[in-house]
Amino acid sequence: MNDISQSPERRQIAPGGSRSLLPSPDQRERLRKRRAFKDHFSRYGIGIAGIGVVAALAMIFVYLFSEVAPMFRSASVSPQASYNAPGVDADDELVHLALERYNILGSSFSRSGRATFFEIADGDVRASFELPTPDGAEVSAVGVGAPRSQSIAYGFDNGQVALGVVEYEMTFPDNQRHIEPKLTQPLGDEPITLDEQGRALSVIGVQVSDRGSYIAGATDDGRLLVASFDTRQNLMTGEVTVEQTVVELPGIEGEPQQILIDGRFRHLYVSDERGYIHHFDISNLNNVEYVEAVQVTDSGYVSSMAYLNGTVSVIAGTSEGELSQWIPVRDSHNAYSLVRIRDFASYNGAIRHIQPEYIRRGFLVGDDRGNVGIHYTTSGRDLFQSSLSDQAIRMTAISPSNNLALITDQGNQLQVAEVSNPHPEISFSALWNKVWYEGRSEPRHVWQASSGSNEFEPKMSLMPLTVGTLKAAFYAMLFATPLALMGAVYTAYFMTPRLRGKVKPTIEIMEALPTVILGFLAGLWLAPFIEGSLPAVFSILIFMPLAMLATAYAWSRLPENLRNAIPDGWEAVLLLPTILLVGWLSVAMSPYLEIWLFDGSMRQWLTNIGINYDQRNALVVGIAMGFAVIPTIFSIAEDAVFNVPRHLTQGSLALGATRWQTVMGVVLPTASPGMFSAVMMGFGRAVGETMIVLMATGNSPIMNFNIFEGMRTLSANIAVELPETAVGSSHFRVLFLAALVLLGFTFVINTAAEIVRQRLRKRYSSL
Structure with a gap:
């Protein structure tokens, strides 16, 4: 007894005479402290981990937003230097201004026919050229081609014209870039006669492309002429011959102010002092047609107009400071008409000059109050407008790289300004609203971000991709949700434990299948099979449920002793022969159904x-995507149904409810939060799925829910185009915006799903 009482451990005699050792008070205290430490560590550790997950998501959002935000900034113009326009005397007039791509040389053309190339940094003259002038003639009109053509034409008061094209020769002496300018004359060294009557040319228009050269002019007696020039060079002698075709156009009311010719030599536009633009079809010079006259303004006149890159859109500026975009639209009879599709911010003064960008659909504008603006057509953005001079703006120029501008005023003072305008083609309306693109008959949602042509107009509407994402997810969930939920209910509540132990792991293993394999099979096997057996697909959808109901009815009519021979929970196995038979018959009868029906x-x-x-x-x-989503929905929903407390189902059965009544009235309401979570998890996976959609669709960004047409999703578009786009470009940032939209979309859906789940859980928590 003394030994027992002095032992540090307490001994207790258990029932049956056995003795058990219990911890001492000190040991219990240490255990309590250890458990308390573990509890605190787990609590704070899980909390920190949760905060880390939220912080990681927040950082992803911040990073995506940092890549997207620069797209919506306005343009800025910062003057860097100012000097008198080189090559333009006090008694002369500046008629054209241009920049080369490296922002080293600028060029100015005076009305006297002198071309001067100068250093942009300080205005020092590098070279000067003179276009040939007929003896005794004076320049009466000047026309400029599209910026990419670098062409300019001088019309004289004797009906002749001289065409010049600027070229740059680049060399690298001592590993330093050196640019040498040239002024070539593709139509020969001597002026060419446009008007055989020798009348003065009051207005002239020119266009030079790889298809040839066209020059149009208006004479002082009101006639309109257009000439095509086809140059051929003798490879042996180097002699250049020019074949010329001159046609007189139908007369117009009003005095011509400006003439434009498109690069495909199909449309010719003439503006007059009454505010009209006259449209001619010159695609066939043997049969020139006067198409129409459209009124641009009823309170002034068209003071300036210019073609944008691609020579499809015409930007018209008026004496009242209005700016509008016009494009030729083809109707059902293949006839073109000029349509006003967009307006821009107005100016306080008359528009004096419109300078299009070289490779984009943007343009600079100068008015007679000294204001300069930058606009972009596709996005409809007014990016910049400010007063940069006390005098009227005479001429503007933008570099091919769109980062430097030259601006001259009425006093021939030239300003060199740095331009920051990296993403003008992006706006909220261009991304989500319908946009009227060039070559389209009406505004549309279009995704076509790139092309091999420099004249291409990027079309980056996110609506087709968003609709495609919802379309793919909708049809995947339409296929997967009923099968997964009904299978989960049957497996968890009706199936025997032995069969459930085989079915549930098998379906969960399906989730481990790589989606690239599913997409590969869907694209190379399933798609051709469905195309060749469409009647079989619809036969299965119609006859499979009917056959299953017929089998169930037949089973219920069998003798009871035969039905009792099959244990409860094995009914699904009995349906396998029916399923296989109906599937085989549907496929076998498919060719005959196609012939008969x-x-x-x-x-x-x-x-x-x-x-x-x-x-x-x-x-x-x-x-295919439903096959990938089924395991996710099934596993979570099956666990939710299986974990419904047994006393609830047993109580329902004890009160006389059938098993199906118990399922509908007790099991499903209790398990509904988990089943709803399962559906939302499956929906989230369907929205973010990439490889299956990428390989099993045509990746066509179309706007419909036709089950027989493809789609392009946000995730698939990012996977396809991100590796090929230039880092930092507008296309690059729009793809990041697509990722941000996808992230925001899933975040909103999951948040709403969690709110619904919590409400369902609270509602049925009393069961």
Whole structure:
């Protein structure tokens, strides 16, 4: 007894005479402290981990936003230097101003026919050239071609014209770039006669492209002439011959002010002092047609107009300071008409000069109050407008790299200004609203971000991609949700434990299948199979449920002793022969159904009734992506149903409810928060899926929910185009915006889903 009482451990005699050792008070205190430490560590550790996850998501959002935000900044113009325009005397007039791509040399053309090339930094003259002038003639008109052509034409008072084209020769002496300017004359060293009557040319327009050269002019007696020039060079002698065709255009009311010719030599526009633009079709010089006259303004006249890059859109400025964009739109009869599609911010004074950018759809504007502005057509943005001179703006020029501008005023004072305008083509309306693009008959949502042509107009509407994402997710969930939820309910509540132990792991293993394999099979096997067996697909959808109901009815009519031979929970196994038989019959009968019902081809029948069918379409994506989403929904929903407390279901059964009544009235309400979470998890995966959509669709960014046509999703578009785009470009940042939209979309959906789940949980927590 003394030994026991003096032992540090307390001994207790348990029932049956055995003895057990219990911890001493000190040991229990140490255990309590250890558990308390673990509890605190777990609590704060999990909390810190949760905060870390939220912080990581926030940092992802901040990073994406930092890449997106620069797209929506306005342009800025910062004057750097100022000097008198080189090559223009006090008694002369500046008629054209230009920059070369490296911002080293500028060029000025005076009315006397002198071309001067100067250093932009300080205005020092590098070279000077004179265009040939006929003896005794004077310059009466000057016309400038598209900026990319670097062409200028001088018209004389004897009906002749001289055409000059600026070229730059680049060398690298001592590893230093040296640019040598040249002024070539593609039509020969002597002026060419445009008007055989020898009348003075009051207005002249020119266009030079790889298709040839066109020059149009208005004479002082009101006639309009257009000439095409085809130059040929003898390879042996180097002699250049020029074939010329001159046609007189129909007369117009009003005095011509300016003439424009497009680069495809199809449209010719003449503005007059009454505010009209006259449209001619010159695609066939043997049959020139006067198309129409459109009124630009009713309170003034068209003071300046210019072609944008691509020579499709015309920007018209008026004496009242109005700016508008016009494009030729083709109707159902293949006839073009000039349509006003967009207006820009007005100016206080008359528009004096419009200078288009070289490779974008932007342009600079100067008015007679000294204001200069920058605008962009596709986005409809007015990016900059400010007063840069006390005098009227005479001429502006923008470099091909769009980062430097030359601005001259009425006093021939030239300003060199740095321009920052990296992303003018992006705006909220261009990304989400319909935009009227060049070559389209109406405003549309279009995604076509790049092309091999420098004249291409980027079309970056996110609506087709967003609709495509929702379309793919919708059809995938339409296929997966009923199968996954019903399978989860049956597996968790009706299936025997032994069969459940085989089915549940098998379906969960499906989630480990690489999506690239599913996309590969969908694109190379499933899509051609569905295309060749469309009647089989619809036969399965119709006859499979009917066959399952018929099998169930037949099973219920069998003798009871036969039905009792099959244990409860194994009914699904009995349906396998029915499923296989109906599937085989549907595929086997598909060719005959096509012959009997669809004249041999169901795809052609769909086309005939106005339903487009693409081989890789939303139906293929719905099946393939639904197959990938089913394991996620099934696993979470099955756990939610299986974990419904047994006393609830047993109580329901004890009160006389059937098993199906118990499922509908007790199991589903109790498990609804978990099942709803399962559906939202599956939806999130469907929205973010990339490889299946990438390989099983045609990646066509279209705006419809036709199950027989494809789509392009946000995630697939990012995967395809991000590796090929230039870092920091507008296209690059729009793809980051697509990622931000995808992140925000899933965040909003998941937040709403969690709110709904919590409310469902609170509502049915009393069960």
